Amino acid sequence: MKRELAAAARDLAAYIKTLDENLAEFPRGEAAPQPKIAAAVHAAENPLPAPSSSAGPEAPDMASLSETVKNCRKCPLGYARLNAVFGVGSDTARVVFVGEGPGFQEDHQGEPFVGRSGQLLDKILETVLGLKRSDVYIANIVKCHPMKNPETPEAHGNDRPPTPEEISACRPYLDEQLRAIKPACIVTLGSVATKVLLGMDKGISVMRGQWYDYPVELFGPGHPIKVLPTYHPAALLRNPNLKRDTWEDMKMLKSFLENGKIA
Numbered sequence: 189m190k191r192e193l194a195a196a197a198r199d200l201a202a203y204i205k206t207l208d209e210n211l212a213e214f215p216r217g218e219a220a221p222q223p224k225i226a227a228a229v230h231a232a233e234n235p236l237p238a239p240s241s242s243a244g245p246e247a248p249d250m251a252s253l254s255e256t257v258k259n260c261r262k263c264p265l266g267y268a269r270l271n272a273v274f275g276v277g278s279d280t281a282r283v284v285f286v287g288e289g290p291g292f293q294e295d296h297q298g299e300p301f302v303g304r305s306g307q308l309l310d311k312i313l314e315t316v317l318g319l320k321r322s323d324v325y326i327a328n329i330v331k332c333h334p335m336k337n338p339e340t341p342e343a344h345g346n347d348r349p350p351t352p353e354e355i356s357a358c359r360p361y362l363d364e365q366l367r368a369i370k371p372a373c374i375v376t377l378g379s380v381a382t383k384v385l386l387g388m389d390k391g392i393s394v395m396r397g398q399w400y401d402y403p404v405e406l407f408g409p410g411h412p413i414k415v416l417p418t419y420h421p422a423a424l425l426r427n428p429n430l431k432r433d434t435w436e437d438m439k440m441l442k443s444f445l446e447n448g449k450i451a
């Protein structure tokens with residue numbers, strides 16, 4: 189027991205050192221808090237969209253789904269984006285990480301979590317889970333960059349939260365991705381993704397560190413995808429004190445992936 193505790197303490201110290209080195213590279217204040225998002229996805233105002241079971245029992249084809257998203261104009265974001273940001277990683281991943289939407293860097297590169305938050309996410313994956321981004325799948329709830337001024341996609345500081353209408357329009361794509369990948373679990377990154385996917389109006393500090401069932405039955409009754417909420421990496425950039433909680437969440441994820449069940 190003593191040996192296990194000592195090993196856990198060493199793991200935690202190594203993780204914190206790695207993240208400290210990473211955090212030191214980044215100025216504080218990336219992705220300023222977005223209080224409007226919380227209001228926009230309040231469960232009462234934005235009920236969980238209906239399950240996308242209308243797509244039928246066959247798993248969707250990711251390549252054609254990606255092509256559909258690339259050409260999508262279902263909401264106004266499709267007319268301002270530089271690139272649709274479909275998702276990245278393994279199409280057979282056991283875990284899917286979900287954020288709220290692309291920002292400036294993602295819009296420019298067409299890939300989710302490629303800015304400073306993304307680099308930190310990569311570091312967490314590697315340090316705690318021993319995984320690369322190509323081992324997991326990473327996606328967002330909305331696939332196009334929500335901008336304050338859609339006329340200036342080249343401007344920095346132009347990010348805004350997605351509206352409930354944009355979330356409702358785009359959300360079925362995420363469920364289609366999940367139906368194709370068939371992951372064992374989802375990790376929601378931050379308050380917005382957690383509220384939207386779980387339909388619960390509680391803050392991330394309350395929701396994190398516990399497993400939930402994804403309320404959309406993509407694979408029939410009795411086969412829920414497990415959901416683990418944790419902090420958005422941008423929150424760790426703003427407040428490094430959150431990294432210990434994130435480490436604990438990632439250890440829970442590691443245990444689930446290794447044992448196939450919740451400890």
Ligand code: SF4
Pocket residue numbers: 257260261262263264265266267272330331332354357358
């Ligand atoms: S955000 Fe989603 S629904 Fe809106 S245009 Fe982009 S892909 Fe289509």
